[in-house]
Amino acid sequence: MSARASLPTAATVAVLALLCGTTLLPMGSGVAATSVDARAASTWVARLGDETIPRRPTQALLMLARREQPDLTLQELAQHLAIDLLMGDAASREVGDAALFASRRVAFAPEVDVRRQWLATLQQVWPERIERDWQAAAPALPSAVDLRAWQALWSTGQGDRLRMNEDLDEAQRAGAARLVLLRHRGFGGGPAGAITLADVWPLQNVQGRRLLRAGDLDFAQAQARQLLRERFVESWLHRDSGWSEAELDFVRRVIEARQRKLAWQRWSGLTGDPHGDAPPRDALAAAVTPEEIAAYYRAHLDRFERLESVEGLRLRCDRAGCADEAQGADLTGRRGVTRVAWRLGDARPSAEVDAWILDLLQAWPAGQASPPIRHPDGNGWERVQALSVKRGHHPVDSETVRHEARQAVALEKLEARWQQRQVELLTSAGLRWAPGLTPPATPFEPQRPMPASGEHGHAH
Structure with missing residues (x-):
């Protein structure tokens, strides 16, 4: 060495x-x-x-x-x-990992994500030095891709259509290994080399694979340049950072552990789609009792608000006509005004513009006429005036309340267990501080999971 x-x-x-x-x-x-x-x-x-x-x-x-x-x-x-x-x-x-990263065929493979985050994190420690050495090395060489081989590789198959199996077949794998996207000089004491399509393919998510299958050569070459940069940075870290292999690996292991922790949150139902599969959350939700549902309903009544009736006026006008309208003028008795009425149990208007008007009426302050508002489709303008808006609450025995309360109570229990698990693991591991370091002044506070997306209440 x-x-x-x-x-x-x-x-x-x-x-x-x-x-x-x-x-x-x-x-x-x-x-x-x-x-x-x-x-x-x-x-x-x-x-x-x-x-x-x-x-x-x-x-x-x-x-x-x-x-x-x-x-x-x-x-x-x-x-x-x-x-x-x-x-x-x-x-x-x-x-x-099989359950934690079940979406790996769609998303980036976890090992790819971890490596890129590891490199991106450590680049921020020595940004100027790495960039200076990258510019000095200038490892990329002018490279011409064999266009006939590139086109032949994708000439059969489903192109950019969604595929049930995104893997390359045997012939494509052999062709990908031969197809050079970028040649480079040696760096970090290593020899000159080349980056092939076979190097780039495993680093893609489903969108990237579809772009490659669609024959997007610019995208493929950009991915090759990114991989060359990543390889250079990794070589630089091992040779020139001054850190030991154990120190470099520690950062990687922290990132890998954090990825698993976040995946565990998603799998448990603590983050992501509240309607997706989450075995722990689903089991807890199924066990929620009627008494717990009623208690949650009383404590969070505002989350179960619903619209029960709305009455109002609407006035459609062209742009010139709306420009002449007095801002805030009452619409009652105006020429061209149409009355709108909706009651709980009525079907929602089938026409998109009519449904939009209903939403405007319940959102606009009652009694006050709106200024001219352009239709979502851009084909006209409208003014509305809500005369009466009545709101109530879903009954406690409704399916809406039962479903939403079960999910919310299950989430509360999951969050409590998540925080308790941190305390148990930290206590069991026995965190010991180096000589001269004292524990944090404040007591340990478990990390809260990211809040799950979606709201529990329904206002319609």
């Missing part, structure tokens, strides 16, 4: 000294180490079980996190990282 590969450069040492908040002393200076020096010299921040949270990566992540949370402390961040690692490990052990 060359000296350049084994030793951090002076610039790297300076950057890491800044991240770690240390004061570097000349060797042999004879200055006795203080307690602060001893703390700064520690290579780790905390330990939980067999897992060590190393200092340099944690300091770097703290620098990045403080862009959004300037008051975040090292200990608080370390606690967050510990929770991510523990919850990610529990998700892998108890649910498994």
Whole structure:
């Protein structure tokens, strides 16, 4: 191994000294180490079980996190990282990646997503140096793609139509391995090489695969350039960052654990589509009792509001006619005014414009005429005036209330279990701090999951 590969450069040492908040002393200076020096010299921040949270990566992540949370402390961040690692490990052990990432045939493969987030995160630690070395290396070489081979590869099959199986067949895999999208110079001590379609294909989500199958060569070459940049950055991190393999891998493992934790939330029903499959949430919802439904209904009555009747006036006019209308003038008795009435149980208007008028009437303040408002289809203008809008609530024994309350009560129980699980895992792991570091001043507060999308109430 060359000296350049084994030793951090002076610039790297300076950057890491800044991240770690240390004061570097000349060797042999004879200055006795203080307690602060001893703390700064520690290579780790905390330990939980067999897992060590190393200092340099944690300091770097703290620098990045403080862009959004300037008051975040090292200990608080370390606690967050510990929770991510523990919850990610529990998700892998108890649910498994097959269930956590069931959508991998549509989305990016989790390992692709993790690697890209890992590289993007670490690029932010040394952005100027990486960019400078990338520009100096200029690894991309002028490359001409074999157009006949490219077109022949996609000449059969379903093109850009949705496919049940997005995998390349055997002949296409062989052709993809031969089809060079980009050639490059050697970098990081490695040889010159090429990026083929076979390198790019596994990195795509379903939209990317469809673009490739549709013969979008510009997209394919852009993906090859992105992959070359990623390979350069990864090589740079291993050779020139000054970090050990364990330190680099720690950041990757944190990102991987966080991905699993978020996937566990989705699988549980804590995030994402509230109507999607979520076994834990569905089981809890099925077990919600009538008493719990009634209690939730009383406590959240506003979520079950519904429109019961609306009466109003509408006036359609062309642009010139509307321009002459006095703003806010009462519509009662005006020429061309039409009365609108709707009661609970009536069918919703089938015409799109009429349904839009009904929505306008219930949203506009009663008694006040609106200014001219253009139709959604752009073919005319309308003024409305609500004369009476009556709202009520869905009955407690209605299917709307039963469904929404079951989902909401199940979500509350899931959130409580999610937070309790964090406490249990952290307590069981026994988080220990490095010498000189004290636990956060405030008690540990479990992370709340992202709120599930969708509202529980229905106002129609």
